[in-house]
């Protein structure tokens with residue numbers, strides 16, 4: 530077997546592993562930013578619910594002041610009613626009193642509504658705070674994991690890069706240049722031959738080519754995609770024929 534073919538196959542494995550590790554290292558910070566985004570959402574929910582509670586409180590104070598003012602009006606009307614001269618004036622004051630009472634009732638309803646709303650918002654605050662606490666714990670764990678994973682990946686990356694450089698220095702320069710060109714162009718530089726085909730582009734090899742490739746004596750490339758062809762599995766043997774069984778229904 531041509532020594533470069535084995536090295537090229539190992540080089541391809543190294544290049545793939547290096548690419549995978551680089552992608553993983555690049556993707557790791559995203560795990561943290563995902564949790565941080567959840568944290569930001571939970572924080573905003575807490576802020577929002579607290580804002581609503583505050584708004585509800587000031588609305589409640591306003592309704593209470595309104596009620597106070599209406600009560601003062603009523604007591605003023607009652608005092609005036611003792612001094613009116615005509616029935617018409619008296620009726621007008623009664624009307625004012627009933628109107629003020631109406632206003633008080635509606636303000637009392639509003640106060641109840643704000644209290645119910647406040648209870649709902651308190652629940653939201655508690656839930657969002659619990660979420661915040663949980664996500665804060667998760668982010669600490671994630672950060673530690675990401676740090677550990679990144680340093681593992683970087684160590685592996687250094688090892689693979691060392692292997693890769695060694696392999697590259699052992700491979701024929703022209704072959705290596707061809708491999709690099711096809712790798713850049715197609716994402717891989719080596720393809721296995723399977724069932725008489727280039728397994729990367731699926732193009733059938735001509736019998737003469739196939740025969741030459743199977744000997745593995747020279748570096749050969751796929752006519753269609755340009756990848757360097759290697760053979761990693763023994764040629765498929767024909768499947769053994771099932772033993773002939775006497776047909777059961779023929780015996781009657």
Ligand SMILES: [Zn+2]
Nearest residue numbers: 727730751754
């Ligand atoms: Zn091909």
